[in-house]
Amino acid sequence: xxxxxxxxxxxxxxxxxxxxxxxxxxxxxxxxxxxxxxxxxxxxxxxxxxxxxxxxxxxxxxxxxxxxxxxxxxxxxxxxxxxxxxxxxxxxxxxxxxxxxxxxxxxxxxxxxxxxxxxxxxxxxxxxxxxxxxxxxxxxxxxxxxxxxxxxxxxxxxxxxxxxxxxxxxxxxxxxxxxxxxxxxxxxxxxxxxxxxxxxxxxxxxxxxxxxxxxxxxxxxxxxxxxxxxxxxxxxxxxx
Amino acid sequence: xxxxxxxxxxxxxxxxxxxxxxxxxxxxxxxxxxxxxxxxxxxxxxxxxxxxxxxxxxxxxxxxxxxxxxxxxxx
Numbered sequence: 275x276x277x278x279x280x281x282x283x284x285x286x287x288x289x290x291x292x293x294x295x296x297x298x299x300x301x302x303x304x305x306x307x308x309x310x311x312x313x314x315x316x317x318x319x320x321x322x323x324x325x326x327x328x329x330x331x332x333x334x335x336x337x338x339x340x341x342x343x344x345x346x347x348x349x350x351x352x353x354x355x356x357x358x359x360x361x362x363x364x365x366x367x368x369x370x371x372x373x374x375x376x377x378x379x380x381x382x383x384x385x386x387x388x389x390x391x392x393x394x395x396x397x398x399x400x401x402x403x404x405x406x407x408x409x410x411x412x413x414x415x416x417x418x419x420x421x422x423x424x425x426x427x428x429x430x431x432x433x434x435x436x437x438x439x440x441x442x443x444x445x446x447x448x449x450x451x452x453x454x455x456x457x458x459x460x461x462x463x464x465x466x467x468x469x470x471x472x473x474x475x476x477x478x479x480x481x482x483x484x485x486x487x488x489x490x491x492x493x494x495x496x497x498x499x500x501x502x503x504x505x506x507x508x509x510x511x512x513x514x
Numbered sequence: 515x516x517x518x519x520x521x522x523x524x525x526x527x528x529x530x531x532x533x534x535x536x537x538x539x540x541x542x543x544x545x546x547x548x549x550x551x552x553x554x555x556x557x558x559x560x561x562x563x564x565x566x567x568x569x570x571x572x573x574x575x576x577x578x579x580x581x582x583x584x585x586x587x588x589x
Binding site (some may be wrong): 344 | 528532540
């Protein structure tokens with residue numbers, strides 16, 4: 275079973291010392307002018323364990339330090355190398371373009387936590403404040419008020435998150451964002467940042483932290499560009 | 515760059531990684547088979563992440579959390 279870590283553009287020999295999932299060696303199989311980082315994988319299902327996921331990540335990070343990587347999703351395996359080759363052939367153009375897009379870039383993650391406007395200290399929530407409704411009409415009026423409040427919170431979140439996101443995206447080549455992935459998570463975003471613009475990006479994050487002392491900001495990176503990998507369509511290739 | 519946070523720091527890094535490695539990246543074939551008993555863990559984990567972030571924030575400035583493995587900064 276062949277486990278695939280990444281498509282990469284790194285000097286030959288960059289993977290020699292690498293140990294991947296299950297402690298297996300990692301090879302760089304030439305693929306045109308690039309290479310496919312792969313190794314022997316576990317037979318059957320790949321267990322999602324911290325150890326295995328970290329091993330996958332360590333391989334990507336080592337390759338990233340040596341050149342450009344396009345990360346595969348954890349658990350990508352092929353029973354026959356001929357199947358792998360066929361898939362690479364089918365999506366070759368897209369994969370090469372994807373690799374070019376992330377060249378000289380790293381992914382940085384930013385999450386912003388907020389306190390929802392409804393949860394300001396000292397403001398009891400609606401359920402604590404008011405007795406149970408005594409009529410269907412009162413119930414509906416309350417429901418409508420709650421819905422209105424929810425929409426107001428969402429609109430406020432969207433405004434705030436968009437403004438923050440724009441400041442960061444200015445120093446990035448590309449970005450992904452999600453607003454209110456959970457009620458407390460105002461913004462979850464990933465930025466594709468060129469290595470030579472890293473200083474700009476970092477100062478943008480620092481300015482954001484300084485400008486919003488009421489919010490909690492978590493920055494992580496550098497990551498392999500997981501969020502910026504191309505989506506491959508199974509029907510593509512046929513009409514590409 | 516801070517190294518504060520200890521266990522919370524490691525948890526956050528692992529959760530950030532799970533969020534990426536299991537949900538992002540190129541899907542080369544339609545038949546990625548994972549032992550998915552832990553898929554719920556990712557979502558539970560995101561709630562854990564919120565707590566961890568709060569803990570980290572108390573301990574240290576947050577920018578510059580190193581990648582998994584603590585390989586430190588790269589140029």
